[in-house]
Amino acid sequence: MQEKNNFWSERHQKVSATNWLDIDKDRIKTLQLFWKGKVRVSLCKEDCSPEKWWFSHTGSLQTSGDSRVVIVSRNIGYIREGRRYIYRVMEESGALMFDEQEEN
Amino acid sequence: MKILLVSDIAQFALTDVYYGYLHAFQKLGVDVVGFPLHHFVNHHKENMCLSMVHSQALIKANQYTHVFFIGGLSIPPEYLESFPGIKVGVISTEDPHSFDPLRDRLSFMDYYFTNERSVVYSENNPKIHYCPTAADHTVCGSVPKNRLDPKYICDILFLGAIYPNRRKLLEGIIPWVKGNNLHLKILGHPQYVPKESPIWDFVSPENYDPRTGAIMTIPHEETVKYYNGAKVSLNFFRDVTWSPSREDQKNDLNKNNLVAESMNPRAYEVPLCGGFLMMEDTRKEAREFFKEDQVSFFTNVSSLRKQLNKYLLGKNADQLREDMSRKAFMRVTTHGTYMVRAKEILRIIS
Numbered sequence: 311m312q313e314k315n316n317f318w319s320e321r322h323q324k325v326s327a328t329n330w331l332d333i334d335k336d337r338i339k340t341l342q343l344f345w346k347g348k349v350r351v352s353l354c355k356e357d358c359s360p361e362k363w364w365f366s367h368t369g370s371l372q373t374s375g376d377s378r379v380v381i382v383s384r385n386i387g388y389i390r391e392g393r394r395y396i397y398r399v400m401e402e403s404g405a406l407m408f409d410e411q412e413e414n
Numbered sequence: 415m416k417i418l419l420v421s422d423i424a425q426f427a428l429t430d431v432y433y434g435y436l437h438a439f440q441k442l443g444v445d446v447v448g449f450p451l452h453h454f455v456n457h458h459k460e461n462m463c464l465s466m467v468h469s470q471a472l473i474k475a476n477q478y479t480h481v482f483f484i485g486g487l488s489i490p491p492e493y494l495e496s497f498p499g500i501k502v503g504v505i506s507t508e509d510p511h512s513f514d515p516l517r518d519r520l521s522f523m524d525y526y527f528t529n530e531r532s533v534v535y536s537e538n539n540p541k542i543h544y545c546p547t548a549a550d551h552t553v554c555g556s557v558p559k560n561r562l563d564p565k566y567i568c569d570i571l572f573l574g575a576i577y578p579n580r581r582k583l584l585e586g587i588i589p590w591v592k593g594n595n596l597h598l599k600i601l602g603h604p605q606y607v608p609k610e611s612p613i614w615d616f617v618s619p620e621n622y623d624p625r626t627g628a629i630m631t632i633p634h635e636e637t638v639k640y641y642n643g644a645k646v647s648l649n650f651f652r653d654v655t656w657s658p659s660r661e662d663q664k665n666d667l668n669k670n671n672l673v674a675e676s677m678n679p680r681a682y683e684v685p686l687c688g689g690f691l692m693m694e695d696t697r698k699e700a701r702e703f704f705k706e707d708q709v710s711f712f713t714n715v716s717s718l719r720k721q722l723n724k725y726l727l728g729k730n731a732d733q734l735r736e737d738m739s740r741k742a743f744m745r746v747t748t749h750g751t752y753m754v755r756a757k758e759i760l761r762i763i764s
Contacts, residue, residue, distance in 0.1 A: 405561070406556035
């Protein structure tokens with residue numbers, strides 16, 4: 311299943327920025343993050359043993375023009391034993407960083 | 415629990431280990447204060463610096479429960495036992511090469527975290543715990559090559575001290591490198607290289623000034639860019655029988671001849687920078703930690719040339735390197751960061 315933007319959700323009967331709400335996270339076996347058509351991160355259920363998958367975008371609101379959100383980074387990861395493991399790809403440069411945080 | 419983490423007076427790799435642990439403890443929410451001894455020794459005498467550590471640790475209001483020294487070789491034995499009511503530990507970085515002086519200090523400390531697992535097997539001492547080296551995820555990361563300054567770009571990179579065993583391997587590939595018109599970059603500490611060695615032609619001006627002979631250390635943040643800019647980063651392990659500090663060049667700080675099985679920080683740092691690692695196959699743990707679809711192994715000059723040929727000039731070489739680097743990156747993020755090590759230390763001392 312691929313991420314879609316400006317997505318009309320049949321389930322929720324509304325347009326959402328992404329189709330994330332329609333993704334059944336329990337069925338995810340591999341979570342991949344692409345940048346410019348290439349896989350930058352690939353997380354497999356067998357390797358990570360995630361209790362929960364996690365994905366997000368970091369963005370900033372463009373103040374001029376149509377006030378759309380400009381994506382700064384795309385992040386995927388998982389939660390395990392109270393810690394959140396994050397793989398972050400910067401949208402502009404493609405730089406990849408790993409981070410680990412306490413899950414609140 | 416409150417930890418005072420003290421760096422070693424020596425800089426270079428030991429400083430990176432210090433910051434790696436400091437960042438990890440901080441990220442884990444541990445009450446930790448860093449004491450960068452390596453900065454203080456530039457301005458004060460060594461014993462004065464150690465007195466400052468001592469005073470800070472013993473001020474009751476600071477409420478330290480643990481003092482950990484990175485490296486530990488420069489800490490006098492009697493000093494280690496002068497912290498009443500505070501647990502003292504050493505996080506070693508040079509085992510087994512320089513284990514003997516630290517073995518003599520074991521009775522003065524509460525914990526000894528060794529970077530070398532053969533030390534744990536040979537000593538059978540409950541104070542000794544295995545804590546391998548690692549990479550700092552707050553510093554290491556992957557940057558696309560087109561974002562880097564050209565000075566960081568090369569085909570083959572060696573970054574580190576050029577000990578005689580490393581020199582032989584590097585000299586062994588130079589004719590092949592020249593024959594294939596590849597860009598080899600050597601950075602680090604070339605002071606052990608004889609003047610007539612062809613290696614000097616490849617030592618970068620960023621860390622060596624041929625006019626003055628000055629050697630400039632490459633900061634850790636810069637090494638990250640070099641690892642990112644190289645198609646292949648070489649990792650040769652240290653010959654633990656060699657020492658530059660003796661006339662016969664035989665290391666006398668490992669009299670029990672403990673075998674080196676564990677890896678150096680570079681083995682974790684290169685993959686965490688998304689770099690492609692080509693590693694000498696002399697450490698048992700390397701084969702256990704990495705699979706062959708994650709890093710490339712070589713045993714001698716001939717197999718090194720063969721591997722370089724495959725991963726630089728062979729069919730689909732770029733794709734092969736990219737796939738393997740990605741897998742190695744994932745491996746290190748889950749098992750080879752200072753966060754992983756710091757959690758283990760906390761488990762032991764809690």
